[in-house]
Amino acid sequence: MDQPIQQQAQGQAEQNAAPQExxxxxxxxxxxxxxAMLEQLYMVSDSIIHNEGQxxxxxxxxxxxxxxxxxxxxxxxxTVLIGTEKQTGKIPDDMKIQLSMEIxxxxxxxxxxxxxxxxxxxxxxxxxxxxxxMYSSYLTAKESMGELDPxxxxxxxxxxxxxxxxxxxNQKSQGQPQQPQGGLLSMGGKNV
Amino acid sequence: xxxxxxxxxxxxxxxxxxxxxxNQFSTLGLHKKTTKIRRKILGSKVFKVVAAxxxxxxxxxxxxxxxxxxxxxxxxxxxxxxxxxxxSAVMAGNFSGAASALGSGFTGGASAGAAGTFSAGxxxxxxxxxxxxxxxxxxxxxxxxxxxxxTTEAALADGVATSADVASSLGEKAVETGxxxxxxxxxxxxxxxxDVVSALGENAVNTSAVxxxxxxAEGGGLLSNAWNGLGEYGKAAVVSGGIQMAGTAMAGKxxxxxxxxxxxxxxxxxxxxxxxxGNAALNxxxxxxxxxxxxxxxxQASTAPTWQTSLDDLIQRQKATVGGYA
Numbered sequence: 001m002d003q004p005i006q007q008q009a010q011g012q013a014e015q016n017a018a019p020q021e022x023x024x025x026x027x028x029x030x031x032x033x034x035x036a037m038l039e040q041l042y043m044v045s046d047s048i049i050h051n052e053g054q055x056x057x058x059x060x061x062x063x064x065x066x067x068x069x070x071x072x073x074x075x076x077x078x079t080v081l082i083g084t085e086k087q088t089g090k091i092p093d094d095m096k097i098q099l100s101m102e103i104x105x106x107x108x109x110x111x112x113x114x115x116x117x118x119x120x121x122x123x124x125x126x127x128x129x130x131x132x133x134m135y136s137s138y139l140t141a142k143e144s145m146g147e148l149d150p151x152x153x154x155x156x157x158x159x160x161x162x163x164x165x166x167x168x169x170n171q172k173s174q175g176q177p178q179q180p181q182g183g184l185l186s187m188g189g190k191n192v
Numbered sequence: 193x194x195x196x197x198x199x200x201x202x203x204x205x206x207x208x209x210x211x212x213x214x215n216q217f218s219t220l221g222l223h224k225k226t227t228k229i230r231r232k233i234l235g236s237k238v239f240k241v242v243a244a245x246x247x248x249x250x251x252x253x254x255x256x257x258x259x260x261x262x263x264x265x266x267x268x269x270x271x272x273x274x275x276x277x278x279x280s281a282v283m284a285g286n287f288s289g290a291a292s293a294l295g296s297g298f299t300g301g302a303s304a305g306a307a308g309t310f311s312a313g314x315x316x317x318x319x320x321x322x323x324x325x326x327x328x329x330x331x332x333x334x335x336x337x338x339x340x341x342x343t344t345e346a347a348l349a350d351g352v353a354t355s356a357d358v359a360s361s362l363g364e365k366a367v368e369t370g371x372x373x374x375x376x377x378x379x380x381x382x383x384x385x386x387d388v389v390s391a392l393g394e395n396a397v398n399t400s401a402v403x404x405x406x407x408x409a410e411g412g413g414l415l416s417n418a419w420n421g422l423g424e425y426g427k428a429a430v431v432s433g434g435i436q437m438a439g440t441a442m443a444g445k446x447x448x449x450x451x452x453x454x455x456x457x458x459x460x461x462x463x464x465x466x467x468x469x470g471n472a473a474l475n476x477x478x479x480x481x482x483x484x485x486x487x488x489x490x491x492q493a494s495t496a497p498t499w500q501t502s503l504d505d506l507i508q509r510q511k512a513t514v515g516g517y518a
Contacts, residue, residue, distance in 0.1 A: 026201055027201055027202065027203045028201055028202055028203065029202075029203050030202050030203065030204045030205075034202075034204075035204065035205055038204060038207060039207050042207040048503060051503070054504050055503040055504055055507065058504065058507045059507065062507070062510075062511070075510055075511075078510070079503075079506060079507055079510050082506060083503045083506060086503075086506075092195055092198075093195025093196050093198070093199055094195055094196075094198040094199035094202050095199075096199075097196075097199040097200075097240070097243050098199070098202075098204045100243070101233070101234060101239050101243075102206075102207050102234070104233060105229070105230045105233040105234050106230070108229060108233055109229045109230055112229050119228070119229060119232075122229060122232055122233060124236070124238045124242075127233065127236055127238055127239055127242055128238070128242050128245075131239070131242045131243060131246050132242075132246050132249075132250065135243075135246040135247070135250050135251075136246075136250045136268040136271075136272065137510065137513075139250060139251070139254055139264050139265070139268055140264070140265040140268055140513050141506075141509065141510055141513055143254075143263060143264045143265055144265070144509065144513055145509075148264055150255070150258055153251055153254065153255060153264070154255060155195075155196075156195070156196050156247055156251060157247055157248060157251040157252050157255055159195075159196035159197050160196055160244045160245075160247040160248045160251070161248055161252070162197075163196070163197065163200055163244055164241075164244050164245065164248055166245075166248055167248065167252065168248060168249055168252030168253060168256070168271075169252050169255065169256060
């Protein structure tokens with residue numbers, strides 16, 4: 001009896017699964033091993049979010065009681081990410097970024113279900129705000145834990161600067177602010 | 193290829209596929225309704241761009257602050273001033289918030305402590321957002337009001353009052369709405385800050401109160417003039433200093449109380465029928481093997497909280513670091 005139900009669920013699952021976006025120029029598909037590792041990491045994050053004890057409640061509280069949901073989701077997401085790191089050990093940067101995206105998506109989904117966020121509020125600005133809050137909260141928490149490695153941070157920032165061709169640090173010496181290079185969406189289409 | 197570059201060159205399948213069967217099964221189909229939301233975020237093309245911008249903007253600000261002898265959190269707090277998100281800030285070429293980590297007067301605030309400066313930065317952001325609300329009200333007058341509100345050197349209450357004044361003098365209903373939003377946003381932010389500070393000690397509360405409401409409104413006295421002369425980061429430094437002092441004082445008081453409690457417990461103990469004061473105890477003559485009426489253990493006076501070990505503690509730490517939920 002169970003088999004048809006499971007098959008049906010599996011079939012529905014495949015229908016509901018988010019289709020993978022077409023790859024951009026220069027993108028490389030993650031290997032099956034990397035994909036499996038990401039899924040394992042996500043399982044840990046998901047179990048923290050849905051923890052039946054106080055931790056799960058408090059993470060929900062962080063999101064639902066925030067005056068600005070993007071702040072709440074950012075703080076909660078960084079907490080979940082650090083919690084996942086605590087349980088699994090150091091996570092490679094490339095996976096950490098994808099995992100962050102998955103965590104933000106999960107928390108946003110829960111916030112919409114709970115009525116704290118409207119579906120049409122999830123736009124580029126929301127993603128920008130939630131991600132910014134998550135990273136700033138992550139840096140702050142890591143520093144207060146004494147786990148912020150300045151060399152690692154320096155390396156990450158340098159790489160991101162090379163990728164984007166923009167730098168806060170060089171801006172100070174340049175003196176003049178850069179001119180806007182078009183909207184966020186157009187940059188997203190071109191560079192990624 | 194290094195980690196960050198890999199991250200932006202690598203394509204992943206959404207994790208959802210692996211779990212949706214389980215979720216469908218356990219949520220009786222409820223999950224189906226929400227996959228659309230996940231798709232929207234996971235399919236977003238801006239996420240990676242935003243992630244890179246976030247690293248450049250906040251990471252860069254953190255490095256600048258650390259290079260200047262401050263903390264990463266202080267740099268992050270500074271970067272929040274005037275920004276609603278790193279993506280939009282970087283795309284617009286607006287690095288002023290992040291680059292101000294090397295500005296004059298910043299180092300004091302930075303070295304004074306992370307939490308206070310971070311909150312200050314967030315408060316300034318709230319002010320900037322409130323100013324934007326006035327812009328969207330859409331009149332020339334509202335632009336004037338926003339210009340005043342966007343002067344981040346002013347105290348939060350000052351900026352709000354200025355917006356409200358301009359709005360009322362011009363009689364623009366739209367501006368009033370913007371100003372009202374500014375007042376509400378400012379008030380709630382202040383409530384959050386003062387809640388955090390009040391939990392830490394009365395000195396800090398007083399300092400915060402001056403910072404929040406009295407900075408510009410009570411412009412007369414010597415102290416208030418000196419306070420206004422501190423500048424935003426100087427004020428943050430004073431508040432942080434107050435918080436640290438109050439925290440130290442509270443820790444000392446707690447230790448003293450714990451030691452007194454332990455001493456009181458020790459005095460109650462009897463050793464072969466005689467208590468610590470030399471009096472014969474009620475159970476004199478009886479040998480106490482510790483089986484009857486066991487005495488409670490004295491509380492640990494100076495154990496540092498090992499918050500890293502539990503997720504709950506981590507969450508508490510996060511709340512304390514970012515100044516509550518908001």
